[in-house]
Amino acid sequence: AQSVTQLDSQVPVFEEAPVELRCNYSSSVSVYLFWYVQYPNQGLQLLLKYLSGSTLVESINGFEAEFNKSQTSFHLRKPSVHISDTAEYFCAVRLAGFQKLVFGTGTRLLVSP
Amino acid sequence: EAQVTQNPRYLITVTGKKLTVTCSQNMNHEYMSWYRQDPGLGLRQIYYSMNVEVTDKGDVPEGYKVSRKEKRNFPLILESPSPNQTSLYFCASSIRGSGDTEAFFGQGTRLTVV
Numbered sequence: 406a407q408s409v410t411q412l413d414s415q416v417p418v419f420e421e422a423p424v425e426l427r428c429n430y431s432s433s434v435s436v437y438l439f440w441y442v443q444y445p446n447q448g449l450q451l452l453l454k455y456l457s458g459s460t461l462v463e464s465i466n467g468f469e470a471e472f473n474k475s476q477t478s479f480h481l482r483k484p485s486v487h488i489s490d491t492a493e494y495f496c497a498v499r500l501a502g503f504q505k506l507v508f509g510t511g512t513r514l515l516v517s518p
Numbered sequence: 519e520a521q522v523t524q525n526p527r528y529l530i531t532v533t534g535k536k537l538t539v540t541c542s543q544n545m546n547h548e549y550m551s552w553y554r555q556d557p558g559l560g561l562r563q564i565y566y567s568m569n570v571e572v573t574d575k576g577d578v579p580e581g582y583k584v585s586r587k588e589k590r591n592f593p594l595i596l597e598s599p600s601p602n603q604t605s606l607y608f609c610a611s612s613i614r615g616s617g618d619t620e621a622f623f624g625q626g627t628r629l630t631v632v
Contacts, residue, residue, distance in 0.1 A: 414558065437618050448522075448608060448623040449561075456618045495560060499617045504549045504568070505576075506610075506621055510560040 407432040409498050411509035418516055420488055426481040426512045428470075428496030435501040438479040440470055443493045443511075452494070455479060466490075491516045520545045524609050524624035531599055531631055539594045539627045541609030547622075548614035550592040551576065552584065554605040555626075561608065567592055568614060599631045 410429045418424045430436065437456050441449040453464040460472040470481045479496060496509040522543045531537055543550065551566035553576075563576030567586040581603055583595040592611075596603060606628050612621040 409560075411560075439620075441623075446626075448625045449610075450623070451620045454618075454620070501617055503617050504612065504614060505551075505563060505566065506561075508553075508561040510558055 407436065407498050407500060407507050409496050409507055409509035411496055411512050413512050414510065415513045415515065418486055418514070420516055420518050421485045423484050424482065424486050424490075424514065426494050426496075426514065428479045428481065428509060430477050430479065430496070430498045432477070432498065432500065437499045437501060438470075438472060439497040439499070439506070440464075440468070440479070440481050441495045441497060441508075443495065445492070449495065452481075486514070486516050488516050488518065490514060520622065522609055522611055522622050522624040524607075524627050526627060527625060528628050529630070531629070533600055533631055534598050537596050537599060537629075539596075539607060539609075539629070541592045541594065541624060542590050543592075543609075543611040543622065544590065545611060545613075545622065546589065547611035548589070550586070550609065550611045551621075552582070552592070552594050553608045553610065554578065555608060556605050564594070564607075599629075601631045603629065604631050605629060 439454045440452040442452045455472045463469045468483045497506045548569045552564040553561040565584040567573045609624040610621045613619045
């Protein structure tokens with residue numbers, strides 16, 4: 406069965422600093438990879454996804470993630486964070502051909518001035 | 519506007535008192551599922567449904583029931599809630615296909631069982 410590991414439960418960072426949120430998955434078959442963001446008191450929203458093709462995917466608000474098949478990773482990065490990026494971020498994986506999303510335990514990003 | 523609507527958003531109840539959390543989507547999605555979110559555990563799937571009248575257990579189904587009588591609705595039923603079911607619950611829906619589509623989530627229901 407597939408699993409997702411987010412090693413960092415919390416990442417504190419200062420505003421305008423770069424950040425990387427780590428995600429590793431385990432699966433021996435083709436997968437689709439997702440990052441979801443959860444702002445306080447809200448549901449999950451899709452941030453970006455990797456399905457196929459270019460291994461670097463970007464979101465509209467400056468985040469990017471790179472699919473690395475050999476390291477089975479899908480780390481999320483942003484070169485300069487804002488206070489408004491404070492949220493919990495979930496990495497998720499779905500086996501190709503299946504519907505079930507398997508989530509990591511989440512990383513809380515805390516951006517301070 | 520495409521959305522998944524859950525009700526209620528907040529609920530405090532007592533042990534053993536049956537409750538239902540409703541979930542409705544307006545995107546004509548076949549696949550719907552329920553998750554619970556607990557600190558340090560992320561989201562875990564409770565039940566899912568591939569289509570009307572087709573439901574199956576997820577990873578943590580004990581103490582929960584679901585039904586799918588209509589495509590748009592997927593209620594979560596707790597027949598006899600217990601304090602260990604205190605959690606944040608999310609309903610989600612997506613197109614049933616190859617798995618490459620986005621899942622849409624409701625706003626969540628925070629349940630406290632005392």
